Amino acid sequence: MNRFVLADCTSVDAALSQLHDGAVVKAGGVDLLDRMKDGIEEPPKLVNIRNIAELRGIHETDHGLTIGPLATLAEISEHPAIRSQYQILSDACGHAATPHIRNMATVGGNLLQRIQCWYYRSADFQCLRKGKDFCFAFGGLNQYHAIMDYGSCPAVAPSSAAVALLGLNSSVELTSAKRGKRTVGIRELYVVPDANPTKFTVIEPDELLTAIVVPRPTPGTRSAYQKYGEKESFDWAIADAGVVLEMDGNVCRRAVITMGAASPVVRRSAQAEAALAGQPITEETARAAGRASVEGALPLSMNAYKVDLFPVAVYRTILLAAGQRDRDPSAAG
Ligand SMILES: Cc1cc2nc3c(=O)[nH]c(=O)nc-3n(C[C@H](O)[C@H](O)[C@H](O)COP(=O)(O)OP(=O)(O)OC[C@H]3O[C@@H](n4cnc5c(N)ncnc54)[C@H](O)[C@@H]3O)c2cc1C
Ligand code: SF4
Known part of the structure; x- marks a missing residue:
């Protein structure tokens, strides 16, 4: 890890006045210090905002x-x-x-x-996201990578x-x-x-x-999130789903379905949302929404399993949000 100056700030104005010449913000430091210890970033100054009461x-x-x-x-x-x-x-x-x-x-x-792509997190690999012109994941180890909307970088x-x-x-x-x-x-x-x-x-x-x-959610809104991983705890999601249901009695007036570990940027699934709008929440409609959530998926060489996992995550999280199912014991966290 490089040597750096630590600017300890107790007000927003003081912190803002320090943010120049490559200084970076440190909050809890969990991610930032990992990046520095892994040698992928060497900021000259950390602006510690942890003690700013406001x-x-x-x-x-x-x-x-x-x-x-x-x-x-x-x-x-x-x-x-x-x-x-x-x-x-x-x-x-x-x-x-x-x-x-x-x-x-x-x-x-x-x-x-920042993203957890293991090539990005290693100082030994200089990829697209570090300003070079190559992605190691397409031809390499990509089991945790994206299945949708990924373009040139599937982290x-x-x-x-x-x-x-x-x-x-x-x-x-x-x-x-x-x-x-x-x-x-x-x-x-x-x-x-x-x-x-x-x-x-x-x-x-x-x-x-x-x-x-x-x-504030409209009255009658129900929601839930579930995360699936390789182990019960201690790790990022390999598939996660968020569900918000605006209900009119038994009928779903409007649904918002979000997915995290499917694409480089958190996404809403318009197809899954359309499968629920105006429908009662049942096993069948929840399954249909789950299947719709991976429409258009293009898995990489090692992550086709995600095309099966996301529909399950979405389906079970819809039923959890609707109060028709307990939290999935096989979900992580
Ligand atoms: C073993 C492990 C498992 C994990 N599992 C999960 C998981 O399942 N899901 C999940 O979501 N995360 C997971 N994480 C990630 C963890 O939650 C994040 O690293 C943590 O939330 C980062 O928060 P922090 O306050 O420590 O941020 P920091 O490390 O202090 O900052 C992170 C970044 O945000 C910037 N920053 C922070 N605050 C501000 C601000 N107010 N204004 C401008 N810039 C700012 C920093 O400059 C830095 O670039 C896991 C981490 C570990 C180590
Ligand atoms: S997936 Fe993205 S972050 Fe990972 S090696 Fe490829 S370009 Fe870099």
Whole structure:
């Protein structure tokens, strides 16, 4: 790991004033320090935002929730209002990583963590996402990679929180000292690799993520998230699904179905959503939506199993959201 300056900040203004000349933000440090220890990044300065009180907290407002980016995954998963009205978010944050990591990891850092492609994470491989012109995964080990929408880089979206927050139509507030505040939707936060392989999010080097805004679900909304992995805990998803159902009695007026580890950027499945709209939630409609979620999938040489796994994840999560099934004991986390 390189030597670096640590700028410990206790206000947003102080942190913003430090963000220049290659300085990077450190929240919990779980992802950033891994990248530095693995030798894939050598920032000259870390701006520690961990002690900025104004970036903490989970606030209920007239319109929903405003979550400080320093709220930990554990705090979000245990918050009573989130547990009762935004189940998809408490499920996603409560089943990411391990209890230790959830106590340290912030939701802002979770949204902004980098991809886990093992070639990207190794200093020995210089690929497209590090500014070169080659992807090692297409002809190499690609069992954890994308099956949809991948273009030139099939590394998958890693953030469980993003799967939930996209389902809830959330947005983030970004703040810069020079340009002030702007609001960006969760989907728009992420840059697809074909648009710019070395830019992962739209956040500029002088910006901080200062809030996450979650609209209140309409009455009668039910939601859930489930993650499937190689082991019960301790790892990122190989398939995960978020489901938000706006119900009119037994009929689903509107569904939002989100998928994380299917593509480089967290995605909504319009096909799965269409399969549920105006339908009662039953085993049959949930299965049809699951099958629809992988329409158009193009698996790589080693990940065709994901084309079978995602429909199961989506189907079981729909039934969990609808209250027709318990949490899947074979789900991870
Ligand atoms: C074993 C293991 C298993 C895991 N499993 C999962 C899982 O199942 N699901 C999942 O979603 N994640 C998982 N993770 C990832 C983990 O949740 C993230 O690394 C963690 O949430 C990052 O949060 P942090 O606060 O430590 O971020 P940091 O490491 O501090 O920051 C991450 C990135 O975000 C930037 N950043 C952070 N906060 C801000 C801000 N407010 N404004 C601007 N930039 C900012 C940093 O510069 C950095 O680039 C796992 C991690 C491990 C080690
Ligand atoms: S999948 Fe993406 S991150 Fe991984 S080697 Fe290929 S270009 Fe690099």
